[in-house]
Amino acid sequence: MIEIESLTKQYGPTTVVDDVSMSIASGSITVIVGTSGSGKSTLLRMINKLIEPTRGRVRIEGRDIALTPAPLLRRKIGYVIQGYGLFPHRTVAENIATVPKLLGWEGARIRARVDELLKVFQLDPCEYAGKFPYQLSGGQQQRVGVARALAAEPAVLLMDEPFGALDPIIRCKAQDDLLEIQRRFGTTVVLVTHDMDEAFRLGERVAVMNQGRVLQYDRPTVLLTRPMDPFVSRLTGTADRSLRLLSLIKAGEAAEPGSAAEPGAALGPTVSADASLREVLCDLLWRGAASVSVLRPDGTAAGTLTVGGILARGKPG
Amino acid sequence: MATLARGLRVAAFALLTAFLVFPQRFAPLFAPLTEYGAPPIYDQGSLLGLALAQLGTVFLAAASSTIVAVTLAILVTRRSGAEFLPLSRTLVNVGQTFPPVAVLAVAVPLVGFGLKPTLIALFAYGLLPIFENTISGLQSCPQSVLEAADGMGMSPGQRLWSVELPLALPLILEGIRLSVVINVGTATLGSTVAAKGLGEVIIAGLLSNNTALILQGGLVTGLMAMLLYDSLAALERRLLRFAHVV
Numbered sequence: 001m002i003e004i005e006s007l008t009k010q011y012g013p014t015t016v017v018d019d020v021s022m023s024i025a026s027g028s029i030t031v032i033v034g035t036s037g038s039g040k041s042t043l044l045r046m047i048n049k050l051i052e053p054t055r056g057r058v059r060i061e062g063r064d065i066a067l068t069p070a071p072l073l074r075r076k077i078g079y080v081i082q083g084y085g086l087f088p089h090r091t092v093a094e095n096i097a098t099v100p101k102l103l104g105w106e107g108a109r110i111r112a113r114v115d116e117l118l119k120v121f122q123l124d125p126c127e128y129a130g131k132f133p134y135q136l137s138g139g140q141q142q143r144v145g146v147a148r149a150l151a152a153e154p155a156v157l158l159m160d161e162p163f164g165a166l167d168p169i170i171r172c173k174a175q176d177d178l179l180e181i182q183r184r185f186g187t188t189v190v191l192v193t194h195d196m197d198e199a200f201r202l203g204e205r206v207a208v209m210n211q212g213r214v215l216q217y218d219r220p221t222v223l224l225t226r227p228m229d230p231f232v233s234r235l236t237g238t239a240d241r242s243l244r245l246l247s248l249i250k251a252g253e254a255a256e257p258g259s260a261a262e263p264g265a266a267l268g269p270t271v272s273a274d275a276s277l278r279e280v281l282c283d284l285l286w287r288g289a290a291s292v293s294v295l296r297p298d299g300t301a302a303g304t305l306t307v308g309g310i311l312a313r314g315k316p317g
Numbered sequence: 318m319a320t321l322a323r324g325l326r327v328a329a330f331a332l333l334t335a336f337l338v339f340p341q342r343f344a345p346l347f348a349p350l351t352e353y354g355a356p357p358i359y360d361q362g363s364l365l366g367l368a369l370a371q372l373g374t375v376f377l378a379a380a381s382s383t384i385v386a387v388t389l390a391i392l393v394t395r396r397s398g399a400e401f402l403p404l405s406r407t408l409v410n411v412g413q414t415f416p417p418v419a420v421l422a423v424a425v426p427l428v429g430f431g432l433k434p435t436l437i438a439l440f441a442y443g444l445l446p447i448f449e450n451t452i453s454g455l456q457s458c459p460q461s462v463l464e465a466a467d468g469m470g471m472s473p474g475q476r477l478w479s480v481e482l483p484l485a486l487p488l489i490l491e492g493i494r495l496s497v498v499i500n501v502g503t504a505t506l507g508s509t510v511a512a513k514g515l516g517e518v519i520i521a522g523l524l525s526n527n528t529a530l531i532l533q534g535g536l537v538t539g540l541m542a543m544l545l546y547d548s549l550a551a552l553e554r555r556l557l558r559f560a561h562v563v
Binding site for chain 2: 071
């Protein structure tokens, strides 16, 4: 649990972060979204003391971070930035080993951890451990950056526009990887972005920031259906909000019991329970079908979705 | 092209060594430059000894310039020392613009004749390239890399040793090389205040109007500077490959 209490940062007369209070549940992904200059990066950097707040405090697992010396605190918090900041004179393995070395882990443990992480990030240790950052593609550098941040098994991972420099296809993959890794390690992730789609895709809860203030901090569906500020609805976009809402609901959650096909007949068209309603709707439109059967990953039927049923989900309330 | 350059270097080195070890063998070459039977080769001391003494002076001065210039550059690139950057730049620039001869003139009354005033002059003259290059090297470290180092939990000292200095190393070494090469030539001035060096040969030539001596003092110094420049550059490449910085 990260508790942020009336956190304020002023540079001279300008207030960059203005009296922000929020609490972030352990093991969740929280996204802070806002335009540039909204203070979102400053807020993030006050969590690992890269910036000292003017007022207010941050507590991690109940402990005020002001009591821990900055370097010691940061070794327990993963940190990923937009340019990744890989050390150009160190190999991939040495980069990943940075924090474990600072923590004084013994050699064998560091090697085992580096190998494990490289495998998790789909980088063959034999091939990549000895490479230098300039020999990697952008996507690979990004993965090494995240692997380095996770090396010492931090409970908290802070990410500042981590996917900003990636092309759309690789970005999508990197986001999937992050979700997968977050589930696997149970890390508390706080991610800063200006990309609303990314915020909705990743965030269990999303904080919308503007001019140093958090305007609304809630689940994505609530931000869409009950925006508390005109800025929030502007940022979430009113033109396609119903489709965004549909993209937040999984087919498995919305499926109605019963089969779309006649009893005893074949199932007909099927979709995976993991697909979003938006994807299912597109699929139905494309096929010109009115209903579809939803299949769980194990192959059993989870129920049926109809166009009418999906449309009913695309409105507030 | 590379083989040609290497061949030239080896030839220059062989020529220099041969001349310093067996200078009298080269007497016929220099004889036409002398008049009235003056000695064509310097005979009041060993040329090899003078050359080595001069190199020793240069390395001693370069070592002290390096220590002072690098330390100063590190201090003024820290956040707490940033306000001293303009002042130290001025000081170091004065060291460079103040002519070494003038430094010698001022230093002799204070520390006496010999090696000491020469070291002071060379030290002051050699600060600037090392200082400026170290600053450029430290300032050119990518911001994202420094932020990552902080974010990983490196202390300022750890960040300096394991990130900033390795990344600045190519420029620092280049500065040292420039400083050394400039001072090989400048060191001949030390002979005016009785420091051992090839300046002795040149001064002897000037006093006795012996072109052969002036020429051999100058040629040996020039060849040493060229060869030193090349070998320091080669050493740098090897060091940087070893430190993984290229």
